[in-house]
Amino acid sequence: MDNDLLIDVKNLRVSFHTDEGFITPVDGVNYQVRRGKTLGIVGESGSGKSVSTRALTKLLPKNAVIEPTSQILFYQNGAAQPLNITPLSPNSKEIRAIRGGQVGMIFQEPMASFSPVYTVGNQIIEAVRQHRHAAASPLAATATIGSQIDESIRAGNKKMSKLEARDVAVDMLERVGIGNAGLRVNQYPHELSGGMRQRAMIAVALSTHPSVLIADEPTTALDVTIQAQILELMRELQAELGMAIIFITHDMGVIAQIADEVAVMYLGAIVERGPTRELIEDARHPYTRGLLAAIPSLDRLDTRLSSVPGDIPSPLERPAGCLFHTRCPHRIDGTCERFAPERTEVVPNHFVRCHLYR
C-alpha cells in the first residue's frame, strides 16, 4: 500500500459548453500526488494544465463539466477509503473543506491574486479562521501538516480568534522570508514588491497547512532573480512542511529545477510522464524532445532558439489518431493519423503515448 499517496486522478475528462460548441480540453488524464514530492506539469499554452489541476478542487467555470467517469480520489488522514470528489457539488461543504484545507493554490499573477482593498493580513486571517480551529493547548498551535483533524477534535471545533489568526499570519509571513512581518501584515498588496507579493501569496496558501500546494505558473510573471528566489523558497518550505507540490509551467528549465516527476501535457492529454532526471536525459516523445530543445543553454548559444514547430490545433478540431501527429517530425504515415497510441511503460515509472515505442 502506497502510504504517501494523497491524490489519485484517474481518467480525468473535463468538457466545456461554449458558444462554438462542446469542447473537451482535458481528456483521459492520470496522475498521482504524493506527500513531500513535486509533480511538474509542462505544456504549451492551452494544453489543459490549469483546467486539469483546478478540477481537483472543482474550481472551474460554470460551463465546465467533469465527466462522471472521471475519478478524483483524495486519500485522507485516517480514512479507510479514499474520497472520490467527482460527484460532489463545487459549493458543497466537503469541497470547501478541501479548498484551502487540503489543497492550497497560488497563481501566476501575485498582484491580481490579492484583492486590492483588503490588507495582506486580512486575507491570510480569513483563510486561517476558515480552516483552522482554536488551539486547545499551546502545543496544538504548532501542529504540523495533516493533523488539522486531530487539532480540531482537541479544540472542540471552536473558531480561532482573530488575534490568534493574526499571530499565525505574522508567523507565516516570516516563514516565507518577508522581513518586518508585523508591519507587512497590515499593508495592502500594492505596498509590496512583486516578489514579496508572491511570497505573501505562498504564505496565504500555506497558512492553513494544506497537504498539497498547486502552483499554477507561480514564477512566470517574475523576473529571473526573483524567480530563482521563489523556487528556492518553495523547495525549503517543502522540506520543512512536507507538503506535496503540483508545479505548473511551460518552461522545461524551471521544471528541471524543482520537480521530482514530470508530466508533459499536449492538447489535454499527458503524452509522457516520468521521473525528472530520467525524462530529461532520455525523453522519448517527440513533443517532449521539442520542448527540451527549446531550453536556451550556453553550449547552444550559436544555434537559433528552437521551439516546437507548427501551430497548436484549435480545441474545436482535435486531431484524430495521435493528437500530436499534425506537428510530429517522426510521423508514421498510415498509423499516427488513424490510431490513438496506447500508454506504454518504457522503463519502470516512465510512460509515453507514442507509436514509436510500441
Added chain:
Amino acid sequence: MLRFLVHRFIGLAVTMFFVSIMVFVIMELPPGDYADRYAFRKFSGTGVNVTEGDIENIRIQFGLDKPAWQRYFQWVGGIVTRFDFGQSFAFETSVNNVIGKRLWMTLAILYSTLVLTYLLAIPIAIYAAIHRRSAVDYSLTVLSYLGLALPNFLLALILLYISVTLFGTSIGGLFSPEYEKAGWSVGKALDLLQHLIVPAIVLAWSATALQLQTVRATMLDELNKLSVTAARARGIPEWKLLLKYPARLAVNPVVSTIGFDVNRIFSELPIVALVLGLPELGELLIQSYLDLDMYVAGAVLLMLTFFIVVMNFISDIALAALDPRISLEG
C-alpha cells in the same frame, strides 16, 4: 485617512466660498437694486410720489449704500452666524419664512429618491450579475432600457393617475390635510412615505435604470478577477466571498456618482414637482427669478449647491472607505 478628511473638508469650504461669490454676483445682476424695487412695490398705486431721496433713505436703512464687498460679507455673515438669508421682497417676509417647508420637502424628496435608487439598483444588479443569463438578468435588461426611454413627466402623470384612481391617495404636499398639523405618529410617518413614494419613483426611475447597468457591468468585471478565484480556492463560502470581494467594489461607480445624481434630481425636480403639485425649492427658484426676488433666489441657489457639494464630499469619503488605494494616494 485623517489627512485625507481634512484635505477634502478644506476643499468643501473653498468650493462653498467661490459658490457664494458667484451667487452674490448673480443676485446683483438685475437692473436697479433692492431699494428701487422695495420702493416701487411699497408705494406704487398709492399715489405717493417717491423721490430719489426716499430711495436713498431706504438704501441706508437696508445698508445698500455700502460697497458690494461689505454687503457680501454682511449677507454671508448673516447666513453663517444666524442662518439668516435676508428679506424676501416679493413676499414681504424673511427668506427663511418663504423657504421654510420647501427646504424639508426638497430634502425629503432628494433622500427618498437616492435611497430608493440605491436600494433597488445595487442588490438587483449584483444578483443579476451573479446569475448571469438568468430570467432576472434578461428582464433587468429589458426594464432598464424601458427606464431610460420613458420621460419622467410622462411617468409622473401615469403614476399620479394610478395612485389617485386605484389607491385614492391625495397627491401634493408632504402630508394629507388631516396630518398636516398633527404631531408625529406612526400614521403620520406612513402618510409621509405615501406622499413621497410617487415623486421618488418618478425621479429614481431613470437613475435606477442607469445604475443597474453600471453596477451589473462592474460586478461582472469583478467576478472575473483572479482575487475572487483565489478566495474561492481558500474555501471561503460563496455568499461570503461574493459580498466581501466583488460586491464591495461593484458599488464604487454608484458611490462616485452620488454628486451627479443629486445634481440631476435637482434639475428634474421642478418639472416633476409641477406635475405632482409639490411645493419645493426649484419651483420657488424659477418664481423668484421672475419676481426679481434676488435674496430668495440666492438662498435657493446656495442651498441647492450646498447639498450637491456636501453630497460630493460624502461620496469622496465613502469612496475612500471602500477603496483604501484612494486615500493613500490623495
